[in-house]
Amino acid sequence: MIELKNIKSHFPIFSCHSDLVYLDNAATTQKPQSVIEAISNFYKKENTNIHRGIYPLAVSTSQKYEAVRVKIAQFLNANDPEEIVYTSGTTASVNLVVHSFLRPQLKMDDEVIISAMEHHANLIPWQMACKDVGAHLRVIPMNRLGELDLKEFGEMLTTKVKMIAVTHISNSLGSINPIEEMIDMAHQKGIPILVDGAQSVAHYPIDLQGLDVDFFTFSGHKLFGPTGIGVLYGKKQYLDKMQPIQFGGGMIKNVTFEKSIFSEVPQLFEAGTTNISGVIGLGAAIDYVNELNRDEVLGFLKRMENNLTSKLLEVDGLRIIGQAKKKSAIVSFSMESIHPHDIATFLGAENIAVRAGHHCTQPVMDFFQLPATTRVSFSIYNQEEEVDFFVKKIKEIKQFFG
Amino acid sequence: MNERLKGLYKTIILEHNKEPFFFEKNEKATYGLKAYNQICGDRFELYFDVKNGLISDLTFHGFGCAISKASTSVLVKNLRGKDFMEALLFCRSFLSVAKNDEGLDEKLGEELEAFSAAKEFPGRLKCATLAWDEMIIFLEKNITK
Ligand SMILES: Cc1ncc(COP(=O)(O)O)c(C=O)c1O
Numbered sequence: 001m002i003e004l005k006n007i008k009s010h011f012p013i014f015s016c017h018s019d020l021v022y023l024d025n026a027a028t029t030q031k032p033q034s035v036i037e038a039i040s041n042f043y044k045k046e047n048t049n050i051h052r053g054i055y056p057l058a059v060s061t062s063q064k065y066e067a068v069r070v071k072i073a074q075f076l077n078a079n080d081p082e083e084i085v086y087t088s089g090t091t092a093s094v095n096l097v098v099h100s101f102l103r104p105q106l107k108m109d110d111e112v113i114i115s116a117m118e119h120h121a122n123l124i125p126w127q128m129a130c131k132d133v134g135a136h137l138r139v140i141p142m143n144r145l146g147e148l149d150l151k152e153f154g155e156m157l158t159t160k161v162k163m164i165a166v167t168h169i170s171n172s173l174g175s176i177n178p179i180e181e182m183i184d185m186a187h188q189k190g191i192p193i194l195v196d197g198a199q200s201v202a203h204y205p206i207d208l209q210g211l212d213v214d215f216f217t218f219s220g221h222k223l224f225g226p227t228g229i230g231v232l233y234g235k236k237q238y239l240d241k242m243q244p245i246q247f248g249g250g251m252i253k254n255v256t257f258e259k260s261i262f263s264e265v266p267q268l269f270e271a272g273t274t275n276i277s278g279v280i281g282l283g284a285a286i287d288y289v290n291e292l293n294r295d296e297v298l299g300f301l302k303r304m305e306n307n308l309t310s311k312l313l314e315v316d317g318l319r320i321i322g323q324a325k326k327k328s329a330i331v332s333f334s335m336e337s338i339h340p341h342d343i344a345t346f347l348g349a350e351n352i353a354v355r356a357g358h359h360c361t362q363p364v365m366d367f368f369q370l371p372a373t374t375r376v377s378f379s380i381y382n383q384e385e386e387v388d389f390f391v392k393k394i395k396e397i398k399q400f401f402g
Numbered sequence: 403m404n405e406r407l408k409g410l411y412k413t414i415i416l417e418h419n420k421e422p423f424f425f426e427k428n429e430k431a432t433y434g435l436k437a438y439n440q441i442c443g444d445r446f447e448l449y450f451d452v453k454n455g456l457i458s459d460l461t462f463h464g465f466g467c468a469i470s471k472a473s474t475s476v477l478v479k480n481l482r483g484k485d486f487m488e489a490l491l492f493c494r495s496f497l498s499v500a501k502n503d504e505g506l507d508e509k510l511g512e513e514l515e516a517f518s519a520a521k522e523f524p525g526r527l528k529c530a531t532l533a534w535d536e537m538i539i540f541l542e543k544n545i546t547k
Pocket of ligand 1: 167199
């Protein structure tokens with residue numbers, strides 16, 4: 001078991017930048033030494049392609065590549081490793097479901113439901129599919145706190161609805177959505193549902209079988225792993241019905257000029273040479289997370305979030321954007337007449353990394369009638385003192401621009 | 403207070419940000435130029451008429467960060483009453499100050515010079531040049547007419 005208090009030393013970036021206060025974890029997390037080493041060792045000692053060579057090194061790489069699939073399935077409690085499809089990230093996972101699962105069956109006047117707080121990655125692909133066929137994108141509304149309206153959601157669930165896609169945790173508001181309930185509601189009407197786990201997978205234990213969710217997506221880089229690797233989980237019954245959208249090597253059984261016979265799920269969706277080192281790195285990241293005491297992590301993050309929120313609320317003219325009852329360690333805020341980019345530039349000069357902007361959720365910004373917010377997002381290596389330092393700087397900013 | 407920041411947020415910029423020049427909407431103006439930065443969502447509109455070949459009643463409105471708001475305010479203050487050729491040359495001088503392609507032109511004065519630190523914050527350079535870039539596109543298109 002890794003103890004939280006020693007954790008920062010596992011992340012080499014903090015040795016290179018000893019003053020760095022990294023509060024942009026919702027954008028991407030830092031990587032522990034073990035992940036960096038796994039990738040580096042792979043290239044140094046093991047680099048081969050997979051599923052192709054029959055020499056020992058290639059066989060070993062193929063085995064490791066597939067072992068990570070099993071590891072991911074166990075990590076998320078999927079029923080079967082074959083339900084784990086490697087993709088380049090959440091965006092690619094959603095697009096795969098849209099093009100391969102939804103699009104072939106979507107007809108004019110059908111409906112697709114998303115929520116008011118979706119990341120553009122879980123919005124635009126659905127929107128485009130609807131536009132292509134004359135179907136309608138419906139949006140579950142939220143209140144001013146950033147909580148979805150489940151009553152309204154229930155009423156939206158008619159026979160016209162072919163698919164539901166909703167984020168587990170909002171990257172701009174921090175709201176934790178009641179996905180358990182939403183999945184149940186969807187299934188009562190026989191509608192498949194995708195949950196975007198990009199923001200939840202790092203800290204919240206996911207039990208895919210318990211949730212009974214149909215599709216689940218995440219990106220390795222928000223889970224202390226490398227960029228360019230992610231996962232689409234899909235129930236076998238759905239994956240089996242899906243057509244590949246990319247064709248090429250690695251996904252076929254037999255090819256002639258007349259016709260090709262494809263491999264089985266999940267290789268079917270992994271055409272071409274995939275991100276092998278990314279898979280190896282993701283495996284190391286999951287090993288790392290498995291060493292954490294996840295209850296301790298969640299308790300720590302909650303304390304950080306509560307502490308920062310209560311201190312920020314004392315600052316005159318500062319508004320917290322997103323105050324859902326259930327929230328993750330993401331705190332978005334706006335300051336009267338001080339633009340988020342000025343705040344972020346000021347903080348940047350103090351080596352504090354935050355995100356300022358619309359966080360790829362422009363409709364959320366429109367809803368709160370803001371052009372942008374400043375966002376703090378915590379992870380395991382943050383320190384309690386960083387909250388005080390941050391708040392001190394916010395007060396200085398207020399004075400400076402005030 | 404960090405020295406680099408002081409360089410970026412000069413007093414002149416803070417003043418323009420707090421009390422911008424000619425900050426008002428004018429939907430009746432002949433011209434309405436939209437300056438929009440899609441990366442950060444800053445959005446200003448420049449309103450003006452042309453009388454006897456001179457830019458007149460130039461105002462602006464919208465929202466953005468301190469740098470973009472102040473730089474638009476400086477633009478409005480300086481381009482009023484100029485003809486298109488003068489205005490274009492002025493805009494180009496401003497850009498070269500902001501990007502420091504060339505040495506600082508003394509006669510441009512400290513109001514423009516205030517933005518010269520933006521180049522040290524590459525993420526913020528566009529804030530300083532947003533409205534100017536839009537104005538230049540307009541002037542280059544219309545100057546021969
Ligand atoms: C909720 C949510 N969905 C989707 C994404 C997109 O992830 P990626 O850019 O890794 O594909 C993100 C990342 O910013 C996110 O926070």
